[in-house]
Amino acid sequence: MKKIKIILVMAIVSIATLSFTTSTKKGYKVGDKIEDFSLKNIDDKMVSLSDFNDAKGFIIVFTCNTCPYSVANEDRINVLDAKYKAQGFPVIAINPNDPAAVPEDSFGDMKVRASEKEFTFPYLFDDGQKVYPKFGATKTPHVYIVSKKTMEVEYIGAIDNSSRNPDKVTEKYVENAVDALLAGNKIEKTETRAIGCSIKVAR
Amino acid sequence: MLKKVFFIFLLVAIFSTCKKEVIKESKKEILTGSFTEITSVKTVNYNQLKPLLEKKDDKTYIINFWATWCAPCVKELPYFERITKEYADKNVEVLLVSLDFPKQVDKKLIPFINKRKLKSEVIYFNDINEDVWIKDIEESWSGAIPATIIYNKSKRKFYEQSFDYQTLENELKTFLKPFKS
Numbered sequence: 424m425k426k427i428k429i430i431l432v433m434a435i436v437s438i439a440t441l442s443f444t445t446s447t448k449k450g451y452k453v454g455d456k457i458e459d460f461s462l463k464n465i466d467d468k469m470v471s472l473s474d475f476n477d478a479k480g481f482i483i484v485f486t487c488n489t490c491p492y493s494v495a496n497e498d499r500i501n502v503l504d505a506k507y508k509a510q511g512f513p514v515i516a517i518n519p520n521d522p523a524a525v526p527e528d529s530f531g532d533m534k535v536r537a538s539e540k541e542f543t544f545p546y547l548f549d550d551g552q553k554v555y556p557k558f559g560a561t562k563t564p565h566v567y568i569v570s571k572k573t574m575e576v577e578y579i580g581a582i583d584n585s586s587r588n589p590d591k592v593t594e595k596y597v598e599n600a601v602d603a604l605l606a607g608n609k610i611e612k613t614e615t616r617a618i619g620c621s622i623k624v625a626r
Numbered sequence: 627m628l629k630k631v632f633f634i635f636l637l638v639a640i641f642s643t644c645k646k647e648v649i650k651e652s653k654k655e656i657l658t659g660s661f662t663e664i665t666s667v668k669t670v671n672y673n674q675l676k677p678l679l680e681k682k683d684d685k686t687y688i689i690n691f692w693a694t695w696c697a698p699c700v701k702e703l704p705y706f707e708r709i710t711k712e713y714a715d716k717n718v719e720v721l722l723v724s725l726d727f728p729k730q731v732d733k734k735l736i737p738f739i740n741k742r743k744l745k746s747e748v749i750y751f752n753d754i755n756e757d758v759w760i761k762d763i764e765e766s767w768s769g770a771i772p773a774t775i776i777y778n779k780s781k782r783k784f785y786e787q788s789f790d791y792q793t794l795e796n797e798l799k800t801f802l803k804p805f806k807s
Contacts, residue, residue: 491695491727525697561786562770581769585754587727593754615757618725620696621770621788 450559451576453613457569460554462517462547465534470545472515472571479511480577480604482597483567485560487520488536489527490620492586493563497540499582499589500564503597504544512568512601514544519555519563523625552624562619568600578610581617661743667724667736669750672759678721678749679763679775685717686778686801688794691751691771693725694738698788699772703742705791709798710746718798720746725771728752776801 451457464470472481484500486493504514520528530548537546549555558567564586568578578600585591596615603610670678679689690706692699703722710720722744726735731750739748753759760769764784767773774785781801789797 491693495727561768565768581757584757586756587725587752588754591754596757612757616760616767616769617756618760618769618771621698621772621786623698 450557451567451579452559453576453579455576456574457567457576458557459574460557462549462554463530464545464547465530465537465542470515470547472569472574475513475571477511478513478571480568480570480601482507482512482514482601483558483569484514484516484582485519485555485558485563485565485567485622486516487518487525487528487563487620488532489520489525490563492617492619495589496564496582496586497542501540501543503582504542506598507601508543510601510605512604516542516544516546517549517554518546519549519552519560519622521552521624524623528623552622555622560622562621564617564619566597568597568604570604577604578613580612580615584615586617586619661745663740664736667731667739667748667750669731669752672751672753672755672762675723675749675751675753675759676762679777682779684779685719686776686798688718688720688798689723689775689777690720691723691725691773693771694730694734695726696771702772702789702794703744705789705794706746707742707744708791709794713798716802718802722746722748724748724750726750 459472461469461471472478475481482503486496486500488494500514500516507513518528518533522529522532526532530550533546533548536542558565560567564582566578566580566582567576569575570577578597580596582595582597583592584594584596596612599612600610678687681687688706688709690699690702692703694700706720706722709718724735735748735750738744756769760767764773764775766784767786770786772788774787774789776783776785776797778801783797783801785797
């Protein structure tokens with residue numbers, strides 16, 4: 424009996440460590456169905472993807488107040504929302520950073536930043552940092568394009584091919600992806616990468 | 627035509643001897659602890675950076691991708707500096723690859739290097755098409771910094787994480803062991 428108990432405990436421990444180690448780099452892949460979330464917006468109202476009745480999909484951007492790469496992309500994110508909200512693909516921005524690790528990424532600072540930059544889209548706070556790990560976001564900015572009908576991830580990655588210098592952009596990945604979805608075509612590049620700031624959580 | 631070739635050859639020869647002297651000089655500085663202020667920093671594109679990430683000599687290289695605006699990067703810089711000093715005569719070289727913004731090289735990066743008196747070699751890496759070079763540098767790299775590569779001709783490891791000194795030194799030691807004995 425005791426032996427069985429020991430074996431059982433060992434099995435549980437090993438499964439726990441296994442699932443822990445494999446989960447560190449996990450998250451949604453292209454083609455995965457995502458779970459809806461409910462997060463607080465800078466207007467203090469809760470926002471879920473299911474609230475957007477007319478949307479065909481979403482441009483979900485993990486971003487924050489402090490990362491220079493995020494800041495360098497704020498104008499480009501505004502442009503995306505201006506161009507695609509009317510076509511059914513609104514931008515939904517989410518701040519994944521823990522204010523305990525980065526005080527300037529607090530909910531109050533998000534409101535300030537959003538009004539300074541005149542964000543036209545929801546800017547949600549991932550309170551408790553529970554949503555970004557489901558996506559597997561690792562950095563800011565980090566974009567996920569999702570189709571509303573299937574709730575499947577269509578694209579993961581960068582906004583364009585020159586995050587540090589907007590004047591040198593020659594390929595607009597997110598625009599190309601949304602254009603393809605709107606036209607009913609296959610997305611050419613479903614995964615891209617860019618440099619970004621690691622997401623910060625207090626340990 | 628022949629003249630031209632000869633001229634190019636001469637230029638290359640001059641450059642390569644200059645380079646050697648610079649390296650010797652910086653090594654002396656590492657050991658003596660002196661620091662000469664810099665006014666410029668070497669800028670590379672990916673084609674120029676790539677050979678530095680796959681040298682096949684007897685040294686072990688630590689390549690750290692960082693930026694002055696990246697808090698966790700700045701926090702771990704002293705550990706890389708300590709490696710540069712403590713392993714200067716142990717065939718270990720640290721290369722700090724800055725991913726600062728082009729507009730901030732003169733305003734931020736160069737003053738930062740001077741203020742911190744960085745001994746490790748710093749180069750400024752500027753290239754668009756991150757999607758291409760991030761994957762090429764390391765298939766598993768999401769693009770977040772800090773990120774570090776430790777490699778020599780027989781072993782290579784990539785770390786998308788922050789280091790404390792002990793972890794960094796322990797990792798480095800796993801690269802040095804086979805050469806000890």
